[in-house]
Amino acid sequence: MIEKGGYIRDILASTAGAPATAHGWVKTRRDSKGVHFIQLSDGSCFADLQVVIDAGSIPEDILKHVTTGACVRISGDLVESPAAGQNVELRAREIELFGPADSQTYPLQKKGHTMEFLRDIAHLRSRSNTFGAVFRVRNALAYAIHSFFKERGFLYVHTPIITASDCEGAGAMFGVTTLDMQNLPRVKEGERKGQVDYTEDFFGKPAFLTVSGQLNAEIFALAFSNVYTFGPTFRAENSNTPRHLAEFWMIEPEMAFCDLQGDMKLAEAFLKYVIAKVMDECSADLDFFNKRIDNTVLETLENVVNNDFVHVTYTEAVKILEKSGQTWEFPVHFGADLQSEHERYLTEQTFKRPVIVTDYPKEIKAFYMRANDDGKTVRAMDVLAPRIGEIIGGSQREERYDVLLDKIRQQDLNEEAYWWYLELRKYGSAPHAGFGLGFERLMLYLTGMKNIRDVIPFPRTPGSAEF
Ligand code: ATP
Ligand code: MN
Numbered sequence: 001m002i003e004k005g006g007y008i009r010d011i012l013a014s015t016a017g018a019p020a021t022a023h024g025w026v027k028t029r030r031d032s033k034g035v036h037f038i039q040l041s042d043g044s045c046f047a048d049l050q051v052v053i054d055a056g057s058i059p060e061d062i063l064k065h066v067t068t069g070a071c072v073r074i075s076g077d078l079v080e081s082p083a084a085g086q087n088v089e090l091r092a093r094e095i096e097l098f099g100p101a102d103s104q105t106y107p108l109q110k111k112g113h114t115m116e117f118l119r120d121i122a123h124l125r126s127r128s129n130t131f132g133a134v135f136r137v138r139n140a141l142a143y144a145i146h147s148f149f150k151e152r153g154f155l156y157v158h159t160p161i162i163t164a165s166d167c168e169g170a171g172a173m174f175g176v177t178t179l180d181m182q183n184l185p186r187v188k189e190g191e192r193k194g195q196v197d198y199t200e201d202f203f204g205k206p207a208f209l210t211v212s213g214q215l216n217a218e219i220f221a222l223a224f225s226n227v228y229t230f231g232p233t234f235r236a237e238n239s240n241t242p243r244h245l246a247e248f249w250m251i252e253p254e255m256a257f258c259d260l261q262g263d264m265k266l267a268e269a270f271l272k273y274v275i276a277k278v279m280d281e282c283s284a285d286l287d288f289f290n291k292r293i294d295n296t297v298l299e300t301l302e303n304v305v306n307n308d309f310v311h312v313t314y315t316e317a318v319k320i321l322e323k324s325g326q327t328w329e330f331p332v333h334f335g336a337d338l339q340s341e342h343e344r345y346l347t348e349q350t351f352k353r354p355v356i357v358t359d360y361p362k363e364i365k366a367f368y369m370r371a372n373d374d375g376k377t378v379r380a381m382d383v384l385a386p387r388i389g390e391i392i393g394g395s396q397r398e399e400r401y402d403v404l405l406d407k408i409r410q411q412d413l414n415e416e417a418y419w420w421y422l423e424l425r426k427y428g429s430a431p432h433a434g435f436g437l438g439f440e441r442l443m444l445y446l447t448g449m450k451n452i453r454d455v456i457p458f459p460r461t462p463g464s465a466e467f
Contacts, residue, residue, distance in 0.1 A: 006022075014088065020075070023072070026066060026069060034055045046136070047284065050081060057092065069127075074090060134447055138443055160210060173235075221434070222432065233247075247456075264356050264383075334361065347385060365395070394434055404421075
């Protein structure tokens with residue numbers, strides 16, 4: 001049996017004088033006269049445990065393997081540390097070597113590797129300072145999201161990952177099939193003669209990986225009042241940007257008996273809650289991001305937590321942008337979608353805090369958003385945050401059967417595919433609203449990391465699905 005010693009996090013919080021056993025991976029080793037220093041990490045916290053080894057106290061055939069990357073168990077006594085930033089250090093009595101790491105070939109030897117290089121060694125990058133911090137924050141953020149909804153009585157619903165309903169359309173879906181690609185069954189006769197015969201496929205029709213759980217979440221909101229999804233989402237868009245992944249995680253709350261005002265209130269409370277929680281639980285990790293990755297991280301997070309969000313309509317926002325005297329890469333006028341340069345101007349120059357823009361022109365928003373009486377706009381809202389722009393997109397949903405059916409027909413959508421979505425408006429419809437938020441986009445915001453590939457453990461992007 002392996003006797004577990006306890007996390008380094010806990011060891012660092014104990015007082016000098018007690019014996020301790022630490023397990024972990026050697027980050028660095030420094031030899032000086034009569035003594036060796038080791039920085040040991042087990043991932044449980046940002047700080048490493050400093051281990052001091054007196055020369056001669058550990059057999060040389062073990063000590064020679066205690067190098068960067070090696071995995072060891074070290075038992076000894078906690079003593080007060082003379083070094084700054086730590087209370088205790090471990091004076092080694094005994095070292096057991098679990099796994100050595102050849103110092104000639106260990107890829108994570110040097111400091112200052114590029115993010116690109118680290119992506120190529122995703123099986124080892126999680127042992128680095130940066131990725132340790134990233135994935136502890138990711139864990140704390142996921143947990144904070146669930147607590148936020150749990151404290152408010154929301155039901156957590158698992159919406160399907162495979163969908164055959166062809167609703168979301170948008171052309172950016174991954175197909176899911178068991179058909180033999182080398183020998184596809186073909187329709188033998190009729191109008192579709194020669195095309196692939198999906199009746200022979202696993203689900204009897206084309207199937208895809210989901211691009212959003214919203215429509216399914218609406219079903220549950222109209223039974224459980226307040227619900228949320230938090231699950232994987234897939235988009236086969238061939239956009240090689242620092243903000244897009246082919247596989248990412250999305251959070252989608254949906255509330256019955258709720259209008260756009262309630263939706264905005266929830267979005268603001270949500271962001272403030274989860275950011276404050278992570279700032280509280282991962283302060284050492286966030287300090288690191290602020291010092292080494294982006295020195296505006298803490299300032300912008302505090303800005304979100306401490307300020308009321310501003311509300312402006314899209315129409316007002318466009319007026320502000322038109323009058324700004326700025327030259328835009330993308331021109332602004334009523335009817336144009338706001339680009340990230342506009343979103344950043346509103347949050348960073350005009351209001352200097354998060355801004356919620358509402359009531360967008362119906363042409364640039366989805367069919368399910370509730371029509372306003374002006375005939376021109378819909379009850380949509382985007383939450384824009386300083387430094388990043390859009391972070392949340394939501395809306396009040398169209399709950400009126402006739403209006404929704406009109407919309408589906410106007411936009412040339414497949415009416416039959418939406419049969420159940422329409423029926424929800426026929427039987428016990430209710431005003432309802434919700435929003436969607438990309439988990440990794442929020443991670444970028446919290447950490448200041450520049451590339452979305454570096455805030456998910458194993459990124460999937462065009463041409464890349466390693467590990
Ligand atoms: P974008 O304009 O950035 O591509 P979108 O308009 O396609 O976003 P939505 O369809 O509204 O996004 O999806 C909801 C949320 O999911 C977005 O606000 C964003 O946070 C996130 N998101 C969308 N696409 C991706 C992606 N490819 N990778 C990671 N997150 C994404
Ligand atoms: Mn997109």
